[in-house]
Amino acid sequence: MLSSVTAIVIVRERPVDSEMIRRLLTALTALFVDVETVIVANGVSVDQSLTLKNLLERLPDCTILFLREEVHDDVARLLGVDHAISDYVLFATPVQAEVDAIPAMIAALREGNDLVIGEGKGGVIVTRSWILAGLFWLFRRVYWLIAGRPYEAQPPHFRILSRAAALYIATHGDGEVLVRARTFGSGFPAAIVPIGASPPLPARGTPTRMAVAKALRLILTGSALPLRFASYLGSFGGIMSALYAIYVLLIYLFKTDVEPGWTTLSLQSAGMMFLLSLQFLFLSEYLIQILSSSPPANRRHLVARESRSTLSGRSSRLNLVDGEGRFHIGAPQRFVSPHTK
């Protein structure tokens, strides 16, 4: 058996399928010693909150993160990773096809892969208007052009990551892009496991305002290229100002019919433009250096409330194994010291 896994489930507008979560946990319990669940309630309604609280009373080792405001699902997944303390992290919807595919996913994990992606037809399908679909297509092309790596169209509904891979995306500045990437590079072997088809579950896309803000943010921070372009503009402006100053001096020296004051005024404006362009150039370069060395933003402030289940599959056992490596169930309650309570 593998050591421990954290299943991360994002809940938005769709009702929580507690039966499916229970099936997922049962499948995981057969393969992992410790299983915990982190449910990220991302902009849920009051009714949904009540349902989740009821679920918490029945699910052992479960944490629910109620977010202050709705965020992009990928940010919610990264928040889940920030709260995961197991050796493996699983993103799940969950649907029956995912539950059935768990053994195959774990087999790929045992082969040494750090990222195992389950792919199949159906499941959660994001619906977008043709305008938004076009803008999304355009964004992905622009992002690829600027950042030199793809922004995957499919959200990471079902995948399992080793702790090292999960930590890599959680602490990397481009975590929101990496979380849906199909590979993290040569240091993290990845495998794709085909899973069975699921009935389609239509879901609304990210709100337009949030999607546009995210797209602009990723384009501007995904690479230093936009800021570098501003830096090049500064250089260009400086060179043009210097050339203009030379032109003004040449006119002053070789032309006789120059209006009084034109030379002074022109040299003054060229000099000012030259200084402004230099400032622009240096500030852009400084910003590039600052942004490249600054750590990713802390996401924990997004959590409004963190609730944990009182049930635990671990609390009834001692941290004691026998010769076969099986954990020992604890002493009868009457023998347990009051200090442990």
Next chain:
Amino acid sequence: MHNGYHYPRAYATALKSRNNFERFVAEYADVVMRHLKSYYAIARGSRVSADQFEAFCQTIGAFCHPAPRDIEQLFELGTVERVFLVHELTFDAIELATRLHTQLDAAGIDLRLKSEARITSVDDIGVDLNVSGRQERARYVFNCTYAELEGVGVELKTRIKKELTEIVLIAPPPQILGRGFTVMDGPFFSIIPFPASGLHTLSHVRYTPHEALANLDGAALRPVRTNGIAMLRDSARYMPCLARAQIVESMFEIKAVLVRNEDDDARPILVERSEKGGRIFSVLGAKIDNVYELRDFLRSQVWN
């Protein structure tokens, strides 16, 4: 006593460690150093992020608070993500030994230290042993010989790895004195006051283990050199003030770990009951507060 902080990737071990910490501190209050200030630093490149460590501490209910600025400044800029003040204590080993001796005397327990024990035969109602040349018979035998579990004549199913380890005793610089620092989670180090000598111990995940044997009947592990300077120099990369620490001496010990838990954070206690007769229990646990876990286990058993 780790109070759970040391096992951020093994919730069960962490939770038990946390519970047992409270029990130990309450029961052995007179030998515990309560004034110790302990800090955990999460290194850049650690196996847990600072956020995950904080979330983990909340989950197990352990105190965890950002360290003050003067403590953060002890670390080289950029080497650690965040530093936390935690509630982790240490105990005076000499005082604890004295107290336990008194308790054993009061309970009328025959304690024979520096004696060699060997199991000679086992039957359905008891075990015959040779203890330093004297033949003894016991209804049950608890083999708690740590790294020498198979040395008393019991065959174990569980694979145990023996490591020759070195812990360095250092005279720390004034900034460190009386404070404990642990840099997590990976090939980092820990500096903890060692009241018995008035010094601090320095252990390092990379340099503390010297050599290892996965087979218990292998050649004996003996120290041939010290890694003290390497430990101190690597630690000083994170805490520059450690460059002024003085190495006083090295302590070598054979450490035993379960092979199956070598790569994860889990440190369960092994209780393996002998197949023949079931009257010999081999116990392997590395932490002092494991006694409570074992006590709960023993009380759950039926003895005849």
